Amino acid sequence: MTIQSPEGTRDLLPDEAKFWAHFKAVASDVFGAYGYVPIETPVFEQTDLFVRGIGEATDVVSKEMFIALSGENLKRLLDGGAVKAKSRLSLRPEGTAGVVRAVVQHDLVPQGAPPVKLVYAGPMFRAERPQKGRQRQFNQVGIECLGAEEPSVDAEGIIMLMRFYAAIGIPVEATELLVNSMGCDACRPPYRDAVKAYMDAHADELCDECKRRADINPLRAFDCKNPGCAAVMEDAPKITDHLCDDCRAHYGTVKAYLDGAGLAYTEDPKLVRGLDYYTRTVFEVQVTEGMGSQNAIGGGGRYDKLVQEVGGRPTPGFGFALGYERCVLALQAAGYAFPPARRCDCFVACVDDSVRAEAFSLVQALRDAGLASEMDHQHRSLKSQFKLADKLDAAFVVVMGPDELAAGQVKARNMQTHEEHLVDLAAAKSLLACLAAEPSGTEPLGIAEVFGGIGEGN
Structure with missing residues (x-):
């Protein structure tokens, strides 16, 4: 039997x-303009990092x-023994916890x-039921800003993400930006109690999972895909009616910055993120x-308690992640449509093996000059070599x-116009050697210029 890729994964x-x-390079360019620099963390971490950081009651961890x-x-384990805490490892289900662990471990915010400001990119892993847009191994690009609690950081990050989507080619009119505030330690607990009381009063209308959530994390019920639960939660208390003065002011300032940038958004008081660390x-x-x-292609928010959860000093944070596959x-x-991966500026064809x-x-010499070039390695006929070049x-094609x-001399043919002429080989090699010696970053000449401007009237 032919071995296939594991369920929930796919080959790129x-x-x-x-x-x-290209996707990662565009992210690096866009986010780099805002001061974000790259970081790489392991694809597996101690399990306790995710339990403490993300939350044991979340679906991701549980x-x-x-x-x-x-x-x-x-x-x-099979023999009935125990595994030491530092040896209990999990593949990362998201990127924030690992980046925060690295920031704490290496004291990047003294x-x-x-x-x-840090940016990362790479695979994440979740044991979910595979479906379109949801895989067990998926790729994310994300950013984390640690050490600033100003609402300007939040607004800057949101604006930056929307500019990335535009830069990568996702039409602005095809997207909707949803924003909300989840409050803080002062105002969220009373709000959670109010939601729990509401859910208890409508328990007979909720699915079994939401009944469980009512006791563990009632806010997660806003994310339930069950139509009956969604209808019930539509009338649940709204967080925006329960924010403390500081959280209300912070949220108002974020929206003011977005308004000033001309960025359209929709306030959604039911919006909650699936991880416990958000504030x-x-x-x-x-x-x-x-x-x-x-249909969610990215999101995030503020997490002012997470650094403490993983053992660091109190340090405010903000971040987001965007799903590549989505x-x-x-x-x-x-x-x-994806452009072809292979580029070939010039194919050098041999009439026979003597050349x-x-x-x-x-x-x-062509490659040293920065020109993508190929030749036949299978002793094909000249006709077959032209087919390969096509x-x-x-x-x-240089014959x-x-x-x-x-x-x-060599014979050079423009494969678009089919014009061809003889080119002095020594002169062409001399020009290629000069191009190869040009400083890095110099705009290279094209293949047509190397071979005498074929197809440009020469």
Whole structure:
């Protein structure tokens, strides 16, 4: 039997793998303009990090985490033994907890220092039922800003994310930005009690899962996809009616900044994020058409208690994550297609094997000059080599034969216009050597200029 990829995972084949690299590069450019610098953390962490940081009662921790065990520890468990806390590991279900752990461990926000702004990208893992837009291994890009509690940080992050979506090609008119405040330790507990009391009064109308949530984390019921529960929770108390003065002022200032930036948004008092660490500002970006119920493509908010939860000093934080696969679905709904991964500026064809060494040398010179080049490695006929060049979408084919080579020439053909002429090989190599010696960052010449402007009237 042929071995397939694990359920809930998929391969990024060359065209999409190249787009994923482009996706990360655009994020680096957009977020870098706001001062965000890269960080890489392990794909697995101590399980306690997620239990303490995300919350033991969340679905992510209680149901969806993949536990990572060495063979030795698995044997120890099967034999009835225990595994040490530092050896209890889980694949990361999200990126924030690991970044915060790194910030604490390496003291990236010392007392009195300016906030640290970090961006990450990579795979996350959740043991969910696979469906369109929801996988067990998925990719995220995210940012974390630690050390500043001003609402300007929240608004800046939201604006930055929306600019990224525009830069990557997701139409603004196809998205909706939802914002809310989840309050703080002063105002959220009474609000939770009010929601619980409401849910208890409507218990016979709720699903079993929401009945359980009423005792553990009643705010999670706002996320339930059961239509009956959604109808019940529509009339539940709203957090915006229970905010303390400080949280109300913070939320109002965030909205004022968004208004000043001309950014459209919808206030959604039922919006809660699925992780326990959020405080005050929360937001989510959804695609309005073509993605069904899995239409959230990114979101986040403020988490002013998380650093303490993982053992650090009190340090305010704000962050968001955007799902790569969801963004791809949004792009495809807007008509986007991945560009080909392979680029071929020039294909060097050999008339026979006697010129292969010289052809190999020319291909290397072309590549050294920054021009993507290929040659045949399977002793194909000249006709088959031209077919291969067509398949590679080569812009030019340089034909090298013994007679031309004896005269110090090669024949170059523009594959679009089919114009061709003889080119002095020594002159072409000299120009390529000059291009290879140009300082990094210099705008390179195109292949047409190297071979005498073929197709440009020469």
